[in-house]
Amino acid sequence: ATWKYAIEESLTEVQGVYATKFKEVIEANSDHKVQIYPFGTLGESVDVMEQAQAGILQFVDQSPGFTGSLIPEAQVFLMPYVIPEKQSEINYFFKNSKVITEHFPALYADKGLELLSMFPEGRVHITTQAPFESPAELNGVKIRVMTSPLLVETYKSFGAVPTPLPWGEVFGALQTKMIQGQENPMFFIESTKMYEVTEVITDIGHNIFTTAVMANKDFYDGLSDDDQALVQKAIAEATDYILDYQQGLEDESIAKIKAAKPRIQFVSLAEDKRAAFREASAPVKAKFVEMTGQSGKAILEQMEADLQDAKGK
Numbered sequence: 001a002t003w004k005y006a007i008e009e010s011l012t013e014v015q016g017v018y019a020t021k022f023k024e025v026i027e028a029n030s031d032h033k034v035q036i037y038p039f040g041t042l043g044e045s046v047d048v049m050e051q052a053q054a055g056i057l058q059f060v061d062q063s064p065g066f067t068g069s070l071i072p073e074a075q076v077f078l079m080p081y082v083i084p085e086k087q088s089e090i091n092y093f094f095k096n097s098k099v100i101t102e103h104f105p106a107l108y109a110d111k112g113l114e115l116l117s118m119f120p121e122g123r124v125h126i127t128t129q130a131p132f133e134s135p136a137e138l139n140g141v142k143i144r145v146m147t148s149p150l151l152v153e154t155y156k157s158f159g160a161v162p163t164p165l166p167w168g169e170v171f172g173a174l175q176t177k178m179i180q181g182q183e184n185p186m187f188f189i190e191s192t193k194m195y196e197v198t199e200v201i202t203d204i205g206h207n208i209f210t211t212a213v214m215a216n217k218d219f220y221d222g223l224s225d226d227d228q229a230l231v232q233k234a235i236a237e238a239t240d241y242i243l244d245y246q247q248g249l250e251d252e253s254i255a256k257i258k259a260a261k262p263r264i265q266f267v268s269l270a271e272d273k274r275a276a277f278r279e280a281s282a283p284v285k286a287k288f289v290e291m292t293g294q295s296g297k298a299i300l301e302q303m304e305a306d307l308q309d310a311k312g313k
């Protein structure tokens, strides 16, 4: 059979590289075919998720920034200053965390989805038209975020005016100056040419971009044991591959941006400046618990325990 797999990016971006590796492993080890649908072929993220839930798609990659409207707890990955900055700790967390291997699968299953993998896509940077070093300097600045209430709360706490938009509207909104900036990992700022409509790229060290791959649950449950094992093998190989693939990707992306637009400014805020954003956004944790109740509170506690376990790895 041909399995349909939708992603939120192009084939040469991180989700596309992951999906391509998955397809290779499936097709090398079975008669199944995988058809990958890049961003733009099936609609925006919310449309694609409906198709995955309806079983029109067998596989889908969707980031918590969009899944949060369906599964509010998924927004735990958007919480600022929770995930560590050290790459080896991040990788350890994504492969071993109980929150990912035990807690989230049940929440996704409730929505008809089999959670297969969560993986990081790089450190999030903020693009703007003017430099800023404090929440006060972001006052009145319209920053696009994915359509997540938690991201809205986060950017309010950062002093900005958060503007939730689906991905397809972002470039145009930057071009027409409806918004002044947005946040994304460096590879995406480069590959989508958002640097062309940006003057400053700032690292405040607040988060990494997380994404999730899932299958339609009825489809997955209906697979033979051999096919389920094959899907798990392809997921494990693609996850290893994508963690390795991303080594050095941020630096390569910075070099490409500098070459294409020499006047662009890169700012990495020093620890004392980051502290102001960290403190300003501390109440976002309570907002998350408000949005998700006991279930979210348990997830947050488990995630903190998992991160403690990842320390020094």
Ligand code: 6CS
Residues within 6 Å of the ligand: 008, 009, 045, 063, 121, 146, 166, 167, 183, 184, 185, 188, 209
């Ligand atoms: O900002 C967004 O909406 C998009 N960012 C990335 C890195 N992947 C897909 C997502 O839609």
